[in-house]
Amino acid sequence: MTGQPQFVADVDQNEYLPAGRRTVDAIVTVTASGGELRASAPALTAAEVIMIDTSGSMTMPQTKIHEAKKATAVAIDTLRDGVAFAVIAGSANARMVYPADTRMVPADPRTRAEAKEAVARLRAEGGTAIGRWLHLANYLFAYQPAEVKHAILLTDGQNQHETPQELQAVLDQCEGKFTCDSRGVGADWVADELRKVASTLLGTADGLEDPAELPAAFRAMTEGAMGKSVADVKLRVWTPAGATLRFVKQVFPQVEDLTGRGVDVSARIGDYPTGAWGAESRDYHISVEVEPQAVGEELLAARVSVVGVDGPTIQVLTERLVLARWTDDTELSTRINPQVAHYTGQAELAAAIQEGLKARDAGDAETATAKLGRAVQLANESGHTDTAKLLARVVDVVDAPTGTVRLKKQVAGVDAELTNVRSVKTIRVKKKQD
Amino acid sequence: MTDFFCPEHGPPADPEDRFCEVCGRNLRTGEAAAQTAPPLPAPRPSTPAPLPWLSSRAGDGACAGCGARVPAGGYCDDCGRRRAMGSEHAELELPAEPTGGPAAGAIAAVTDKARRPRNEDAVAIGRHGDTTVAIVCDGVSTSTRADTASHAAVEAGMHALLGALADGADAAEASRRGARAASSAARGTGRPEDGDSPPSCTYVSAVVTGEEVTVGWVGDSRAYWLGPQERCLTVDDSLAGRLAAGMAVPPGLADADPRSRALIRWLGVDADGEDPQVVTVRPAGPGPVVVCSDGLHYYLPEAADMAKAAAALGPAPLTVAQGLLRYALDAGGHDNIAVAVLPFPPNEIGVQP
Known part of the structure; x- marks a missing residue:
């Protein structure tokens, strides 16, 4: 079929287990193929909502609101003709910036110009209640038939004017309705909040150190949304009778535990959401506990497929097997798969950073030092230099290989938040060529 | 629920x-x-119309773990166990063609897993015109998924061997082409992660024409001529087998135990890829050719004993094959058994020497 995106999956594992062993781990790499995907695939219909923080703090300094307006204009210019869009101003409430009434309009030269004019007139005042912004976006999307529904959320501060429960309730309503990339700017945004939004709405979260980076970031996020050519992709995992799926995690480009997000298709099969795909590649770590078999026996521990969902139609895009084979040859069964080891380390790295920072905020210096020390050690071992550099802003590294660190006395708030929000970003290990 | x-x-x-x-x-x-x-599993229903060839590959069947229906070589959709390629027990027969023109006599083969958990032996029988062919492959039990190698090899070998005969190749050349195709098919069942024990198997073919019997082999599965002046036609590809046949010690094995029956040649990813050994004989009179895996010849190594056992079993090839299988099972059945029986000359329906 012409124009159909090509999905390819690969499995990396050591399928040999010693007698009695139950746990089978595998890394599944899913790649939606490159140039052809974007060039020949029919463009999906899309809808885009941009939420910009217009709380009073956006004027401190003025460059924040100034760059945010510029960035929004860039995002508007990046929209394809015909893409439905709207701009929302967020403070303690949410307000339509463009169009003026509660709806979305198709992008064309006239609406783009009008929208940019409206954005230029924005003034910053009031508080921050992210849940209300998302609630309005969800309302706008509900009337859109578009295949790809994407939102951008920009904030500079803590979600002060609603409770965490209120935000959670809105996120629950929005889950599965649209995807959302969130960005923090300035010094007062909270990594945990942005990660929660990204996690629930299958998007990315990041902080920008300099407001001047905003236009480029907005362009990249909008281009990413415009480049999606498969709207709704799920990872379908079959496991045998008597098996337990320990976890399903996305491990590249960022760690995202999908285990609790599975929807049962049958007693053996669960579907895990992965959102929309463009030309890209992601890695998943699947861990299954199976009933051990006799030495010499072989078991299908999991069948992993990538399925495209289009209304009632489900199409299997690619499929791979995860095997288990019991052997008394210890040379085979003790071999450590480098991919599994690498991503186990990357997931531990993310957890160590998050737990370490949490302990530090709670004043538990001992736990914080241990966790962040372990994080430094893991970042060093895996060659994750970006994360190592961020960690060096919150701890003084005495010896990276052993993870010996001292907590810094003075840490800029944004450094801890940046380290936290980026903790889930992983790197790939260079694959061994056969 | x-x-x-x-x-x-x-x-x-x-x-x-x-x-x-x-x-x-x-x-x-x-x-x-x-x-x-x-x-007993029912023998494969024989079709009245003569088929070009038959193999012992299993069809869809019940999963050994849970009874669900699973294709051969596939994984059970319920409990995940792999179903072997091989039938636990299979009986193959190509019946005599109706009269009119050159007619090939009945040829038959049987295989059984015996006391092993699964059948890694594979057997195929076929014919081209009045030439009959049988091939046996024995999956090397220490290798991974040996049943995939033996079944891929036996079927690719048969396909290529019959194709070569149809193209006018003589029996020796056809035997070589069959073994080469089997070799690449066995090689194709290997996967990068198989490590040191990729799927591998032995290979032996017999081609019977009105004048000659030609055998080609790699490994220690055998072909016997059981008519007048019975003899084993193959030489095991093991150090002991080579020495017993008066052949030189193969390079690199000078220090090995001269009694070693370990394979020195096989088909698979890690095989040498060299051509099979090929031998052609012109029997002095009618008699049966038996092609078998070591599951049978372990119990009847001497051609004279094998000939005596076969003679006692009666003329029909299927009866002889069934009887030899029963002999091996009764003797212990420690390994998978595959045995094919071809009368010489092919239009002799009775195989009584």
């Missing part, structure tokens, strides 16, 4: 099932099926 399951074979494929598909136990009462001899 079902709370009913078989204590030996687990829950039924369909929760509504009243009986275990595997053993027939009543799942409601837990009562075991009436104890009779375990049913």
Whole structure:
């Protein structure tokens, strides 16, 4: 079929287990193929909502609101003709910036110009209640038939004017309705909040150190949304009778535990959401506990497929097997798969950073030092230099290989938040060529 | 919801099932099926029209773990166990063609897993015109998924060998082409992660024409001529086999135990890829050719003993093959057994020497 995106999956594992062993781990790499995907695939219909923080703090300094307006204009210019869009101003409430009434309009030269004019007139005042912004976006999307529904959320501060429960309730309503990339700017945004939004709405979260980076970031996020050519992709995992799926995690480009997000298709099969795909590649770590078999026996521990969902139609895009084979040859069964080891380390790295920072905020210096020390050690071992550099802003590294660190006395708030929000970003290990 | 399951074979494929598909136990009462001899798997139904060739590859069947229906070589959709390629027991027969023109006589083959958990032996029989062909491959038990190698090899070998005969190649050349195709098919079953033990198997073919018997082999599966002046036509590819045949010690094996029966040649990813050994004989009179794996010749190594056993079993090739299989099972059946019987000359339906 012409124009159909090509999905390819690969499995990396050591399928040999010693007698009695139950746990089978595998890394599944899913790649939606490159140039052809974007060039020949029919463009999906899309809808885009941009939420910009217009709380009073956006004027401190003025460059924040100034760059945010510029960035929004860039995002508007990046929209394809015909893409439905709207701009929302967020403070303690949410307000339509463009169009003026509660709806979305198709992008064309006239609406783009009008929208940019409206954005230029924005003034910053009031508080921050992210849940209300998302609630309005969800309302706008509900009337859109578009295949790809994407939102951008920009904030500079803590979600002060609603409770965490209120935000959670809105996120629950929005889950599965649209995807959302969130960005923090300035010094007062909270990594945990942005990660929660990204996690629930299958998007990315990041902080920008300099407001001047905003236009480029907005362009990249909008281009990413415009480049999606498969709207709704799920990872379908079959496991045998008597098996337990320990976890399903996305491990590249960022760690995202999908285990609790599975929807049962049958007693053996669960579907895990992965959102929309463009030309890209992601890695998943699947861990299954199976009933051990006799030495010499072989078991299908999991069948992993990538399925495209289009209304009632489900199409299997690619499929791979995860095997288990019991052997008394210890040379085979003790071999450590480098991919599994690498991503186990990357997931531990993310957890160590998050737990370490949490302990530090709670004043538990001992736990914080241990966790962040372990994080430094893991970042060093895996060659994750970006994360190592961020960690060096919150701890003084005495010896990276052993993870010996001292907590810094003075840490800029944004450094801890940046380290936290980026903790889930992983790197790939260079694959061994056969 | 079902709370009913078989204590030996687990829950039924369909929760509504009243009986275990595997053993027939009543799942409601837990009562075991009436104890009779375990049913022998039915032989593959023979088709009246002569087929070019048949193989012992299993069709769809019940999963050994849970009884669900699984294709051969596939994984059970319920419990995940792999189903072997090979039939636990198979009987193949190409019947004599109706009169009119050159007619090939009946040829037959049987295979059984014996006391092994699965059958890694594979056998195929076929014919081209009045030339008959049998091939046996024995999966090397220490290798991974050996049944995939033996079945891929036996079928690719048969396909290529018959194709070569159709192209006008002589029996020796056709035997070589068959073995080469089998070699690449066995190689193709290997996967990068198989490590030091990729799927591998032995290979032996016999081509019987009105004048000659040609055998080609790699490994220690054998072909016997059991007519006048019976003899084993193959030389095992092991150090002991080579030495017993008066051949030189193969390079690199000077220090090995001269009694070693370990394979020195096989088919698979890690094989040498060299051509098979090929031998052609012109029998002095009619008689049977037996092609078999070591599951049989372990118990009947000497051609004279094999000939005596075959002669006692009667003329029909299927009866001879069944009888030899039974002999090996009764003698212990320690390994998978595959045996094919071809009369020489091919239009002699009786194989009585």
